[in-house]
Amino acid sequence: MNFEEIKSDENNYLMHTYGRFNAALVSGKGAKAVDVNGKEYIDFTSGIGVNSLGYCDDGWVKAVTEQAGKIQHMSNLYYSPVQIETAKKLCELSGADKVLFCNSGAEANECAIKIARKYSFDKYGDGRNKILTLVNSFHGRTVTTLAATGQEVFHNFFFPFTEGFVYAQANDTDDFKAHIDESVCAVLIELIQGEGGVVPLEPEFVKTVADVCAEKDILLMVDEVQTGVSRTGQFLCCQNYGIKPNVITLAKGLAGGLPIGACLCSKELANVFTPGTHGTTFGGNPIACAAALEVLNRVSTDEFLNEVRQKGKYIIEKLSTFPNVKKTRSAGMLIGILTEKDNAKEVAAKCVERGLLVLTAKNLIRLLPPLTITYEEIDKGLEILKSVMEE
Ligand SMILES: Cc1ncc(COP(=O)(O)O)c(C=O)c1O
Incomplete structure (x- = not known):
């Protein structure tokens, strides 16, 4: 052709x-x-x-083809050594406690949103379910992650969107604080708004966000779909800011060209999901994980x-x-x-x-x-x- x-x-x-x-x-x-x-x-x-x-x-092709020649997929009803090894490596590199694998950035953010709401529901009961995101952010194309995206241009056509998102101006601590009340369970931010025009958050703003979140048991969730996996010169962009988010989402560069997403969480969230509360057929696919393991081993050295x-x-x-x-x-x-x-x-x-x-x-x-x-x-x-x- x-x-x-x-x-x-x-x-x-x-x-x-x-x-x-x-x-x-x-x-x-x-x-x-x-x-x-x-x-x-x-x-x-x-x-x-x-x-x-x-x-x-060459190394990536070898990892992928070798895995394809061994086992290309099994359901998540069985243990997958390569999936577990990749999760372990991700925890080592990020300081996170547990990983959920999925297939894209939007799915990783969906997972983060579900963790936040269930964590809050389990601990505080009904009604504390709002998630604050930033104006000019981008978090994905599913109906929920479009709602999470703080740009009006994305809030069209597909009504009704998922409820429960509020948007604060990036780098404006007063506006951020004005949006925080008893109904907010999590904050979801990109530290550099990639799709929004490569707009970095100011360290002072991020520190305030992190402090307010810690003080009020609001989860700090960082969307590192674009900034993660060494893109910014640290394995995670949050390492540039010296913060420890409760949730980190990854996708894009993680498997070097195969579909993957990952939602990483800290210790206090490790048991929020229980069997049946979340899942995905393809998430943690062995070939995608073998590719990710190769990427992680290579891109994480000093x-x-x-x-x-x-x-x-x-x-x-x-x-x-x-x-x-x-x-x-x-x-x-x-x-x-x-x-x-x-x-x-x-x-x-x-x-x-x-x-x-x-x-x-x-x-x-x-x-x-x-x-x-x-x-x-x-x-x-x-x-x-x-x-x-x-x-
Ligand atoms: C910061 C951020 N979050 C989420 C997404 C959505 O990722 P995906 O297209 O893999 O669903 C993107 C995609 O550009 C992104 O840049």
Whole structure:
């Protein structure tokens, strides 16, 4: 099939939920993707923060294929050694007590919301079930996680949404406190609002949130779906802030390219779920877990984390010499670029034509390169980005 045929079939057979760029990707290695015409791209997107180790990393392929050759799936009615090993590693790296595996970021957040409500119900009874989230957040596309998402644009069409969410302004402690009352059982925040335009929370604000939560037995739940798994130069972004959330959600980069989500909880929440109160057919799938274990073993060493920070710094330094850069916001290799011309979408489309994949977030260009990207690949990609931004 040539590109035009692929595009036409997509139009005929897939629901139109995405505005796609003109590239049909068929293979890749490291930070290079190849399209159906054999054209190469430097990938600064990693599939929106998913391919942590890049395309078809040798160790990752070995882990996945070996597991596929042993056992590809069993139900959660049986013990899965690889699932248990992955959970153990996640607890070691995060300081969490227990893990629930699912298949996506939205599901991980659904799980967090259910834990919060059941914890509160078990301890305080009915009526203490509100969850505070932040304006401009993004937590997923299910009916409940859309309701959790603090952006009106997502609160359309699919009525009625799940009740019980209130929204406070990010980085505004007065507004945050004004929304806290006896009915709030949890706060769910992204420490850097990724989809919202790479907007970091201020440490002072986060400290206030953590203190208020601790004081009132309100659960502090951090959505690390985009920021977790070493993306920001620490294994978890909450380590940059020195906080210990009660719940952490992960997905995206966790299995390096296979669907997975994880909801991690602290000790006091370990027994909130009991058999039958939550579950998923595919959650903790052995192949996804084998992939995650490979990712976790690789991305969690001090040396690797230091490299993520160094590469992020290198990219930011180079960007500071580019024309048309108004501002950058970043943590590790989660990078947002505001252009003088406010033309992020146009830049992204032109980059594809010239062999570079970049993302946008609101009106920013967003870069989420694979964590293993080489300096040579960074230079090559940035050269293309510069040439586009110069115009
Ligand atoms: C912070 C955050 N939470 C949740 C999600 C939803 O994850 P998923 O698309 O895997 O359901 C995303 C996706 O972009 C995200 O960035």
